[in-house]
Structure formats: C-alpha cells, structure tokens
Amino acid sequence: xxxxxxxxxxxxxxxxxxxxxxxxxxxxxxxxxxxxxxxxxxxxxxxxxxxxxxxxxxxxxxxxxxxxxxxxxxxxxxxxxxxxxxxxxxxxxxxxxxxxxxxxxxxxxxxxxxxxxxxxxxxxxxxxxxxxxxxxxxxxxxxxxxxxxxxxxxxxxxxxxxxxxxxxxxxxxxxxxxxxxxxxxxxxxxxxxxxxxxxxxxxxxxxxxxxxxxxxxxxxx
Amino acid sequence: xxxxxxxxxxxxxxxxxxxxxxxxxxxxxxxxxxxxxxxxxxxxxxxxxxxxxxxxxxxxxxxxxxxxxxxxxxxxxxxxxxxxxxxxxxxxxxxxxxxxxxxxxxxxxxxxxxxxxxxxxxxxxxxxxxxxxxxxxxxxxxxxxxxxxxxxxxxxxxxxxxxxxxxxxxxxxxxxxxxxxxxxxxxxxxxxxxxxxxxxxxxxxxxxxxxxxxxxxxxxx
Numbered sequence: 001x002x003x004x005x006x007x008x009x010x011x012x013x014x015x016x017x018x019x020x021x022x023x024x025x026x027x028x029x030x031x032x033x034x035x036x037x038x039x040x041x042x043x044x045x046x047x048x049x050x051x052x053x054x055x056x057x058x059x060x061x062x063x064x065x066x067x068x069x070x071x072x073x074x075x076x077x078x079x080x081x082x083x084x085x086x087x088x089x090x091x092x093x094x095x096x097x098x099x100x101x102x103x104x105x106x107x108x109x110x111x112x113x114x115x116x117x118x119x120x121x122x123x124x125x126x127x128x129x130x131x132x133x134x135x136x137x138x139x140x141x142x143x144x145x146x147x148x149x150x151x152x153x154x155x156x157x158x159x160x161x162x163x164x165x166x167x168x169x170x171x172x173x174x175x176x177x178x179x180x181x182x183x184x185x186x187x188x189x190x191x192x193x194x195x196x197x198x199x200x201x202x203x204x205x206x207x208x209x210x211x212x213x214x215x216x217x218x219x220x221x
Numbered sequence: 222x223x224x225x226x227x228x229x230x231x232x233x234x235x236x237x238x239x240x241x242x243x244x245x246x247x248x249x250x251x252x253x254x255x256x257x258x259x260x261x262x263x264x265x266x267x268x269x270x271x272x273x274x275x276x277x278x279x280x281x282x283x284x285x286x287x288x289x290x291x292x293x294x295x296x297x298x299x300x301x302x303x304x305x306x307x308x309x310x311x312x313x314x315x316x317x318x319x320x321x322x323x324x325x326x327x328x329x330x331x332x333x334x335x336x337x338x339x340x341x342x343x344x345x346x347x348x349x350x351x352x353x354x355x356x357x358x359x360x361x362x363x364x365x366x367x368x369x370x371x372x373x374x375x376x377x378x379x380x381x382x383x384x385x386x387x388x389x390x391x392x393x394x395x396x397x398x399x400x401x402x403x404x405x406x407x408x409x410x411x412x413x414x415x416x417x418x419x420x421x422x423x424x425x426x427x428x429x430x431x432x433x434x435x436x437x438x439x440x441x442x
Binding site for chain 2: 059060061062063064065066067068069092096097098099100101102103105106107109110111112113114115133134136138139142143145146148149150151152154155
C-alpha cells in the first residue's frame with residue numbers, strides 16, 4: 001500500500017516539481033495549499049489546477065497574519081525588483097514573511113497526524129533562493145526534532161520524515177527534473193505580483209528565468 | 222525600555238497566570254489569541270477580557286483545521302470525562318489537537334518578528350496535564366532551535382527566547398502564584414465544553430479543580 005505524504009503546494013515551480021517527484025517515488029500525496037493573504041493569490045488557483053491535473057486530494061488552509069510585516073501580504077510595501085543573485089543571497093528581502101515556512105510546516109504536521117501520513121515534502125531550495133532563513137538545511141533538521149517531539153505520532157515512536165528533495169539543486173536542475181517528470185509548467189505560477197502576466201523583474205520571476213535559461217528550455221509562461 | 226514579549230493567551234488558568242507573570246517580570250506583553258474552531262469558543266471572549274483587564278494589546282488569529290481529528294474542534298467526537306490524573310498521564314485523549322502548540326508557536330514567532338519582540342511565553346505544563354506531547358520540556362527545547370534557525374532575527378544573531386514558566390509546577394502551585402499576582406480568576410475559562418457553567422468532568426475542569434483544592438482556595442467559577 002502506498003504511504004500517504006503531505007506535499008506543501010504553492011503552485012510555483014519548486015513545489016510542483018516536488019509534488020511530481022513525491023508521486024514518482026511511490027508516495028500517495030495529499031496537497032496542502034495556503035491562502036494567507038498573499039498578493040499573488042493567483043498561485044492558489046494554479047496550485048488547485050496542479051493538484052487536479054496530477055489527481056491528488058488537496059486541502060486549502062486559510063489564515064491572515066494581522067501583523068503584516070511583508071511585501072507579499074501588504075500592498076503598501078513594494079516588491080524588490082531586478083536583484084542580482086548575489087544580492088539575493090546577501091540580504092533578506094521585503095518579501096520575507098515572518099516565520100512563514102514554520103507556520104506552513106506546522107499545519108502540514110497537523111494534517112499528517114490527522115490522516116496518518118508519515119512524511120511531509122517541501123520544495124525549499126537553498127541554492128538559487130531569495131536569502132530566506134527558513135530555506136536552509138539546518139532549519140529543516142531542527143523542525144524534524146519538533147515534529148518528532150511535538151506529536152502523538154512521535155510519542156508513539158513512529159517516525160515523521162520531512163523531505164526537502166530540491167534543497168541543494170540549482171534552478172536549472174529543478175527545471176530539468178521537472179521535464180523528466182512531465183511537470184505541467186504552463187499551469188504553475190511564480191511571479192510575486194500575481195498580475196495577468198509574470199512581471200519578469202521580481203526575485204521569483206528572475207530565479208525562474210535563470211532556471212529555464214540554464215536548462216535550455218522555453219518557459220511556457 | 223520594557224522588552225516586548227508575545228504571550229499565548231487562551232483565556233484559561235495557565236495562560237492567564239503566565240501573562241501576569243510575564244508582566245510582573247517587567248516584560249511588555251502582546252497577547253496572541255486563537256480562534257481555531259474550538260467548541261469552547263467562550264474562552265476567546267474570556268481571553269479578550271483578560272487582556273483588557275491587564276491593559277495589554279492583543280491580536281486574534283483565525284484559522285480552521287479542515288482535517289478535524291480532535292474532539293475539541295469536532296462536535297461529532299465526545300470529550301472524555303472523569304479521567305484520573307494517572308490516566309491522563311498515560312494516554313493522549315481525544316481532545317488532543319494534532320500539532321496545535323506547534324501551530325500556535327509558529328504564529329507567535331511570526332508575530333514576534335513582525336513587532337520586534339524578543340520572547341514568547343506559553344503556559345504549558347508537564348506536571349498536572351492531559352498527556353499532550355507538545356507540553357513537554359524537550360519539545361520546547363527543539364522549538365527554540367527552530368525559532369533561532371528559521372527567522373530573520375536568528376540569522377542576524379538576535380536571540381528569541383521561549384519561556385515556559387509553569388512547565389514544572391503543579392496546578393496548586395499555579396493557583397497560588399495566580400493569587401500572588403492578583404490574577405482575576407473569575408474572568409478565566411477552562412472547561413472544554415464551553416457551556417454556561419463548567420462541566421466539572423472534563424480533563425480541564427478536573428485539573429483546575431485539583432489546583433484550587435490543593436491551594437485551599439475557592440474557585441470563583
């Protein structure tokens with residue numbers, strides 16, 4: 001019998017490749033999608049389309065961070081544009097949402113316990129990334145401890161694994177992996193602005209562009 | 222200048238004593254209250270009353286766990302009654318909400334980063350408690366690592382402390398501490414059922430009763 005797994009799905013490139021990867025490895029993915037007031041709300045609909053395309057059940061969790069603090073949720077703050085990769089690595093941008101991945105993983109942990117899934121997949125990447133602290137391997141190592149110690153599962157001696165299959169990959173390698181797994185890139189969405197077309201200038205667009213260019217493939221978006 | 226602190230406030234006995242304790246130690250508490258579909262919704266209003274009484278700002282975060290899995294959020298499941306303390310320690314009850322404290326702490330971490338608070342207070346108790354895994358000291362130790370590694374604060378070398386001042390206290394000691402700190406016990410609410418009067422039979426009522434009896438004080442509820 002296939003083992004249930006929770007996959008955090010934003011509808012972007014990385015999480016979609018992660019979902020296809022988990023399925024290809026024989027897991028039975030349950031997608032977890034967040035509606036947290038992000039200005040690129042569009043990604044939520046794309047995430048749902050991706051989950052439907054690959055025929056996986058999904059849940060949408062809604063919450064709002066009343067304290068703001070991020071350009072991703074606060075339209076009064078502007079999204080940085082045109083940053084070079086070395087700048088992205090050197091400085092945490094205004095799009096950082098305080099403790100976002102910790103909140104996401106906590107809900108994933110709750111979902112995993114509730115349905116008896118024994119693993120969580122997250123498409124975090126610590127190579128071609130925006131400098132977010134909650135994308136680094138040591139952070140995930142710490143969260144594994146929390147998952148083990150803070151759950152009924154853990155107390156009963158069962159193991160909950162947290163997989164970060166893309167963490168050391170370049171964006172080009174992620175795109176290539178996606179091609180191999182037949183990921184429907186046209187359904188995904190990366191741009192932080194969530195307009196009709198990708199802006200091409202935010203960190204997320206620039207990283208995506210780098211990936212497709214590096215892989216020598218045309219982005220269907 | 223007083224240092225900002227996030228206090229997780231449920232409106233129950235332990236979190237209210239924790240709030241008064243934090244304030245007495247010179248912190249500037251910001252209360253964090255959760256509306257997560259608990260059947261004892263009444264505790265939310267009590268938490269707000271407590272925050273107003275002690276004159277602390279507060280935020281309410283709303284979310285729902287679409288996967289259920291707990292008698293505290295699912296009216297189709299019944300709340301265990303009449304358990305002895307040794308039974309509570311031996312078995313995780315149906316009122317356990319999967320990964321709840323991890324979700325709560327994650328939001329607290331986000332709030333702390335957003336307003337520049339350098340500590341989080343939670344009234345967890347590992348002595349007179351319901352056997353929940355996320356009430357144990359080793360769990361909090363693991364979460365401290367996550368807080369440090371998963372935030373901008375942590376990356377910048379600042380320390381975020383997680384305080385669990387009640388973790389080793391008995392319920393009687395907590396009540397006595399509350400008396401000393403002039404905690405308005407009449408405003409608090411513990412019963413899981415959230416009826417007009419406390420049921421007197423759920424784990425939470427029984428633990429509260431044990432505390433007041435042990436301290437030799439009459440519960441104003």
